Structure formats: structure tokens, C-alpha cells
Amino acid sequence: MNNLLLYGWNDSLFRQKQSTPFSGLPHGRVTVTHKTCYEVVAEDGLYLCELSGNILYGRMPNEYPCTGDWVIFQPTNEGRGIVMDVLPRSRTLCRKKSGTVSDKQMIAVHVDKAFIVQSLDANFNVRRAERFMIQVLEEDIQPVLILTKADLGFNEQEIADSLKHLVGKAQVFTTSIHAPETIEALRRSIGKGETIVFIGSSGVGKSSLVNALCGKEVLETSFISDSTGKGRHTSTRREMVLLEHSGVLIDTPGVREFGITSGSADVLSSMLDISDLEGTCRFVDCTHTNEPGCAVIGAVANGTLEQGVYESYLKLRREARYFSTSEHERKGQEKTLSKVLKHYAKNYKKDR
Ligand SMILES: Nc1nc2c(ncn2[C@@H]2O[C@H](COP(=O)(O)OP(=O)(O)OP(=O)(O)O)[C@@H](O)[C@H]2O)c(=O)[nH]1
Ligand SMILES: [Zn+2]
The missing domain is CATH 1.10.40.50 (Probable gtpase engc; domain 3)
Incomplete structure (x- = not known):
């Protein structure tokens, strides 16, 4: 049994579900998206779902489910199902599709906080932090700056100076995977049922941080069916991880660099x-x-x-x-x- 409240299910989503024609069907949250199917965590286990014809042909591709979406599905056989509807989205993190001028690509939905991760070495770039912050504030997502690899040594004064106009707009955490207390402080900041998305360039330590927060290696694991106990589908990378007793972490491969998509x-x-x-x-x-x-x-x-x-x-x-x-x-x-x-x-x- 999965407690979906830990995954962020709430009254407002419940009411939205009641107003759809599918209120009698089970609901769940999309944890990973593949080309044509979706891994969905529901109360009674994990499901691998495809889209109903109505969604497939009646909606635009950017209305298809994305990581973090709440969907209503019709279970078919053993751990399989068909997505019948997607509940209205809020706080969506998007980026510009590479190669095109203005196509938005959904990265994650129903996001409460964005952990904007930079390492305290050559990767640290306050201009990039600003860019990420604008993007998430635009969607009402709360930005949190996380400066990793503090153990490698850095110039504290220089970093503090360059961030002074951002403090007050975002919480700032300095972490090292070799200093458990820094990870603990970050973990305490995560509320129950909160959804957090990790943003940052390759190699800054996002996966290490997710693993440290969970206290175990959770990324690079495979999809195991609850009902059969057998792995039926191996994903190259898990995208959503449930923290014991608190929230949900999303580390999608889609987030490396992204441009501003809004005009505010x-x-x-x-x-x-x-x-x-x-x-x-x-x-x-x-x-x-x-x-x-x-x-x-x-x-x-x-x-x-x-x-x-x-x-x-x-x-x-x-x-x-x-x-x-x-x-x-x-x-x-x-x-x-x-x-x-x-x-x-x-x-x-x-x-x-
Ligand atoms: N010294 C030190 N090294 C770290 C720390 N966090 C991560 N690393 C190292 O940095 C490297 C990259 O870490 P990852 O967690 O794979 O980085 P990532 O951001 O997930 O990278 P992508 O998956 O490519 O996006 C690994 O060799 C980690 O061991 C830290 O706090 N201190
Ligand atoms: Zn002026």
C-alpha cells in the first residue's frame, strides 16, 4: 500500500477528481514518463499505463502526462492501465525545447520547491542562479539555492558577496555529501507531501544529494512491479523518489540548462x-x-x-x-x- 498523501495528494486534487467523469476510477501520480507509457504510483501499487484514444488524439502533446502529473486511470490486467484523464496542472516547470525558439517542454508538474543546485567550484555562476530563480518564481515555485561540494574549499566572502541580492528571495544551503549535518539541515527543510525538483548542470551533485537525502542509493534503480515482485521494465533512471516521512524528490534528466520561457x-x-x-x-x-x-x-x-x-x-x-x-x-x-x-x-x- 502506498500512502498518496506523502506523494502530495490533497483535498483540492480530490475535489478536482470528483468533478471529472472518472471519479470512480483510481488515481495515481506519474513517476516516470517513457515515449508511449507512464509509470504511475497508485494506492495499491505501481502501474504501467498507456493513454486512452481520447487523450492521444484529442490533446496536444504538451497536454500528455508528464512527471509529477496526477492521472485517473482504468486498470486493465496485472499492473497495467489506461490513463483516462489528467488533473488540472499547477506550478509547472518548463523549459524551451532545444533547437526551437518558443516551444515549451514540460519538465515536472505540481512542484512546490525547486532545489537549484550549483557546486562551489568553477560551476558556481550567479547569473545562472538568477536565471533559474526567475523561471521558477514565474510559476509560483519556491526557489532554494543549494551550493554543493563545500568540502572542496571555496572563498566564502566572494560567494556571499555575489549572492547578496538573492538572499531573502531564496533560502540558501551549503552542503557536502561528506558532512552529514549539512544534508540533515536540508532534509529538515522538506515538508510532508512536498514535491521538490532538482535543477542544475551535469555533475554538480544532484544525484549524490538525492541519495544522501534518502540515506541510500535510490537512483539508477529499476521499476519493480508490486504485484509480481519481478522487474518488468527497467528504466535507465528513476525520476521520482519518495523520502521516508516527508516529500517527493524529482531529478529529471531533462533539466540541465534552460532558457527563460516567460515574459514577465x-x-x-x-x-x-x-x-x-x-x-x-x-x-x-x-x-x-x-x-x-x-x-x-x-x-x-x-x-x-x-x-x-x-x-x-x-x-x-x-x-x-x-x-x-x-x-x-x-x-x-x-x-x-x-x-x-x-x-x-x-x-x-x-x-x-
Ligand atoms: N567532494 C564532493 N564531491 C561531490 C559532492 N557531491 C557530489 N560529488 C561528486 O560529484 C560528481 C557528480 O555527482 P552527481 O551526483 O553524479 O552529479 P549530478 O548533478 O547528478 O550529475 P548528472 O547526473 O550528470 O546531472 C560525483 O563524482 C560525486 O561523487 C560533494 O558534496 N563533495
Ligand atoms: Zn530607466
Whole structure:
């Protein structure tokens, strides 16, 4: 038996389930996604599920289940099932699909906190931390900065200085897998039923951290069917891990680097402490690039705003704008395509 409350199941999800036509069927959470099937943890065990025709043909691919989704499924035979519906999403972590300008790719859904992991060596990059923070704040996900490999030695003053504008917006933890008390402090910060996603470049120590938090090697394990006890499907990497007595950790291979996918200038300015300045520029529509009486440029000149933070602001703003324009254009096309697909799904059902 699995206690789904530990996986984040709650009253609001329950009510949403009641309002679907499938309230009599079991529900579960997607722990791993494969090309055409999904591993789902449910109350009475693990299921390997495929999509119903309605979902497969009636929805856009980015509406297909993703890691962390709550789904309602129809059990078929022994540990297998068909996903009938996906409960409405909240707090979705996405990224730009590589190679395309504006396609969002879902990474994880129903996320409470993002552990933004950087190692305290050459990998440490405050600009990247800012970028990750903006992305998660945008979705109402709480950012937590985790600086790993503290045992390798680092310049504390330098790190503290470079993070000073971010402290207060995110909790900061310094960890080492060789110092258990640092892991313990992190573990205590995780609430019951909370979902946490790990973000960070390759090699910063995400998997090591997950294993340390669990107190055992949990990644690189295979999918074992509860009902038969036999491994029926080996995944190259487990993506969701349940912490004993607290929350759920998600470490997806999809998260290495990602671009800004949203266009909220507000989040960007407040993150970088520019909002207060903005209000005092001479022109209300000041772009803070070359206007006379610009308070932002003034602050850079007198040293109250770091040049690096200012440049980061300009760069991220450009990216966000680029994304939101192209996304707007694409939305129109998507609507038409969605209509065609729905029409097709209807006729497909009739034909059968
Ligand atoms: N000294 C030291 N080494 C660490 C620490 N945490 C992780 N490492 C080492 O860093 C290397 C990479 O760690 P991983 O946990 O595989 O990193 P990852 O972020 O999961 O990497 P990807 O799976 O490629 O994304 C391994 O050799 C770890 O042993 C730490 O706190 N201190
Ligand atoms: Zn200005």
C-alpha cells in the first residue's frame, strides 16, 4: 500500500477528481514518463499505463502526462492501465525545447520547491542562479539555492558577496555529501507531501544529494512491479523518489540548462532589485538603456547596482521578450491544429 498523501495528494486534487467523469476510477501520480507509457504510483501499487484514444488524439502533446502529473486511470490486467484523464496542472516547470525558439517542454508538474543546485567550484555562476530563480518564481515555485561540494574549499566572502541580492528571495544551503549535518539541515527543510525538483548542470551533485537525502542509493534503480515482485521494465533512471516521512524528490534528466520561457518583466525586475529604481526614472516608459534621467543607469554609475546584475537584466529581458512574441504567434496556429485533432478524434471513435 502506498500512502498518496506523502506523494502530495490533497483535498483540492480530490475535489478536482470528483468533478471529472472518472471519479470512480483510481488515481495515481506519474513517476516516470517513457515515449508511449507512464509509470504511475497508485494506492495499491505501481502501474504501467498507456493513454486512452481520447487523450492521444484529442490533446496536444504538451497536454500528455508528464512527471509529477496526477492521472485517473482504468486498470486493465496485472499492473497495467489506461490513463483516462489528467488533473488540472499547477506550478509547472518548463523549459524551451532545444533547437526551437518558443516551444515549451514540460519538465515536472505540481512542484512546490525547486532545489537549484550549483557546486562551489568553477560551476558556481550567479547569473545562472538568477536565471533559474526567475523561471521558477514565474510559476509560483519556491526557489532554494543549494551550493554543493563545500568540502572542496571555496572563498566564502566572494560567494556571499555575489549572492547578496538573492538572499531573502531564496533560502540558501551549503552542503557536502561528506558532512552529514549539512544534508540533515536540508532534509529538515522538506515538508510532508512536498514535491521538490532538482535543477542544475551535469555533475554538480544532484544525484549524490538525492541519495544522501534518502540515506541510500535510490537512483539508477529499476521499476519493480508490486504485484509480481519481478522487474518488468527497467528504466535507465528513476525520476521520482519518495523520502521516508516527508516529500517527493524529482531529478529529471531533462533539466540541465534552460532558457527563460516567460515574459514577465515584473518578476525579472523584482528579482534583480530593479523595481524600486524603475519607478524613479524620468520617463515612465524608460527602457533603462540610454534615456536621460534613468535611475537604473544612474545606480550602475554610482555603484549601488552592480554592472553584472544590470547586464544580466538586459540579457534576460531580451530573451523573455523574444519568447513571448513568438509564443503569441504560435498560439493562433495551435488552436486550429487542436480543432482538427478533436474533429479527427470524434470521427476516429465513430469509425470503430
Ligand atoms: N567532494 C564532493 N564531491 C561531490 C559532492 N557531491 C557530489 N560529488 C561528486 O560529484 C560528481 C557528480 O555527482 P552527481 O551526483 O553524479 O552529479 P549530478 O548533478 O547528478 O550529475 P548528472 O547526473 O550528470 O546531472 C560525483 O563524482 C560525486 O561523487 C560533494 O558534496 N563533495
Ligand atoms: Zn530607466
